[in-house]
Amino acid sequence: xxxxxxTRMMILQKSFELIYRKGYxxxxxxxxxxxxxxxxxxxxxxxxxKDDMGLSLITEVLYPGMYNVMIxxxxxxxxxxxxxxxxxxxxxxxxxxFNPDYGCPAINLIEEMSPMNPVFKKALSKLVKQxxxxxxxxxxxxxxAHIFTGTFVPEEVAMVVISxxxxxxxxxxxxxKSSYKTYLKGLKTYLxxx
Amino acid sequence: xxxxxxTRMMILQKSFELIYRKGYxxxxxxxxxxxxxxxxxxxxxxxxxKDDMGLSLITEVLYPGMYNVMIxxxxxxxxxxxxxxxxxxxxxxxxxxFNPDYGCPAINLIEEMSPMNPVFKKALSKLVKQxxxxxxxxxxxxxxAHIFTGTFVPEEVAMVVISxxxxxxxxxxxxxKSSYKTYLKGLKTYLxxx
DNA sequence: TTGTCAACATACCAATTAGTATGTTATGTC
DNA sequence: GACATAACATACTAATTGGTATGTTGACAA
Numbered sequence: 001x002x003x004x005x006x007t008r009m010m011i012l013q014k015s016f017e018l019i020y021r022k023g024y025x026x027x028x029x030x031x032x033x034x035x036x037x038x039x040x041x042x043x044x045x046x047x048x049x050k051d052d053m054g055l056s057l058i059t060e061v062l063y064p065g066m067y068n069v070m071i072x073x074x075x076x077x078x079x080x081x082x083x084x085x086x087x088x089x090x091x092x093x094x095x096x097x098f099n100p101d102y103g104c105p106a107i108n109l110i111e112e113m114s115p116m117n118p119v120f121k122k123a124l125s126k127l128v129k130q131x132x133x134x135x136x137x138x139x140x141x142x143x144x145a146h147i148f149t150g151t152f153v154p155e156e157v158a159m160v161v162i163s164x165x166x167x168x169x170x171x172x173x174x175x176x177k178s179s180y181k182t183y184l185k186g187l188k189t190y191l192x193x194x
Numbered sequence: 195x196x197x198x199x200x201t202r203m204m205i206l207q208k209s210f211e212l213i214y215r216k217g218y219x220x221x222x223x224x225x226x227x228x229x230x231x232x233x234x235x236x237x238x239x240x241x242x243x244k245d246d247m248g249l250s251l252i253t254e255v256l257y258p259g260m261y262n263v264m265i266x267x268x269x270x271x272x273x274x275x276x277x278x279x280x281x282x283x284x285x286x287x288x289x290x291x292f293n294p295d296y297g298c299p300a301i302n303l304i305e306e307m308s309p310m311n312p313v314f315k316k317a318l319s320k321l322v323k324q325x326x327x328x329x330x331x332x333x334x335x336x337x338x339a340h341i342f343t344g345t346f347v348p349e350e351v352a353m354v355v356i357s358x359x360x361x362x363x364x365x366x367x368x369x370x371k372s373s374y375k376t377y378l379k380g381l382k383t384y385l386x387x388x
Numbered sequence: 389t390t391g392t393c394a395a396c397a398t399a400c401c402a403a404t405t406a407g408t409a410t411g412t413t414a415t416g417t418c
Numbered sequence: 419g420a421c422a423t424a425a426c427a428t429a430c431t432a433a434t435t436g437g438t439a440t441g442t443t444g445a446c447a448a
Binding site: 040049 | 436
């Protein structure tokens with residue numbers, strides 16, 4: 001990676017951390033250049049506007065990050081119910097960068113930016129759809145393998161699961177990490193009944 | 195209600211609508227006084243600071259509003275699974291003031307303000323706990339009446355339900371109202387298996 | 389070695405922000 | 419009707435905002 005590309009990625013990474021904790025609109029360019037030690041001229045050399053940077057952040061940091069944790073395990077696993085639970089537990093408990101107080105960066109951006117900027121909305125909805133599709137695909141694979149005892153519509157289960165994740169990230173901001181524990185138990189029971 | 199109290203409540207109502215659509219931090223005092231036709235002097239006569247107004251908004255607009263829709267039906271109903279579903283459907287589909295693009299005012303505030311202001315966080319966590327308690331109580335009442343066929347932990351079911359709500363309000367911002375429909379079907383299946 | 393351009397650095401700007409200082413006016417009480 | 423105070427109105431401020439105009443520097447091709 002060239003030095004310029006390094007600088008660009010460094011700005012994106014640090015901005016990601018700042019925006020994760022403070023929100024997109026409340027994170028100023030001045031604050032970003034202060035913590036990155038990059039001058040304003042450098043920032044605006046790499047990004048046309050703040051929104052250009054925000055969008056790059058979604059596609060270049062959020063997309064790759066989510067794939068490894070939320071999609072890949074579902075593609076590779078054999079037991080969908082178990083795999084979905086493990087992905088969720090991994091996300092909620094083991095991801096040390098994520099703090100219950102600050103929730104999930106992707107969920108935060110959806111909350112804040114989807115209503116404000118249609119370009120953000122589109123990029124973020126793509127993110128959601130990818131996870132949704134991965135869950136549906138995993139459930140269908142399990143159905144074909146006759147793993148499940150009951151009948152269900154994969155799309156509906158996927159929606160309950162991803163909604164549960166987004167919601168518990170929200171509730172966790174108010175009630176703390178204990179919400180995660182209770183939710184995970186409830187999720188396990190739910191998945192076992194499929 | 196005195197004229198002064200009228201003015202105060204009008205400011206709160208209009209601010210509530212603005213903040214619902216734009217977010218708390220992105221809604222400026224100048225914008226509030228422009229849409230309320232109230233001068234800055236009047237605003238700061240009724241509220242010490244912006245945060246003082248925001249907090250009043252939670253306790254004087256959000257609290258009463260949520261009680262009628264989210265709590266009361268659960269206290270009065272006889273069939274918890276059905277009652278929970280109806281509350282959810284009512285919230286998601288019939289509440290015309292709520293727009294899928296803008297989600298739920300309470301969820302929005304939790305997302306944005308819980309990490310920023312501990313006073314907001316406390317007021318909002320109270321809101322969540324009240325709904326949680328109402329759901330748990332309803333489920334326990336149903337258990338005592340031997341309505342349910344399976345066994346479950348009410349606290350865990352309540353957490354799955356309220357997380358689902360918060361989450362689908364989030365997903366709905368990205369994917370639109372169709373998410374609500376899919377989620378409601380999944381929720382119905384879930385509740386029927388209790 | 390010199391010219392060129394990518395990759396930055398510095399200094400600015402107009403608009404917007406929450407909040408204040410200092411007014412004026414309406415209203416109820418005696 | 420005088421007076422006090424509640425309920426507003428107007429004009430300002432210092433700080434912060436995203437963005438720009440105009441520099442400078444370093445590496446690499448010719």
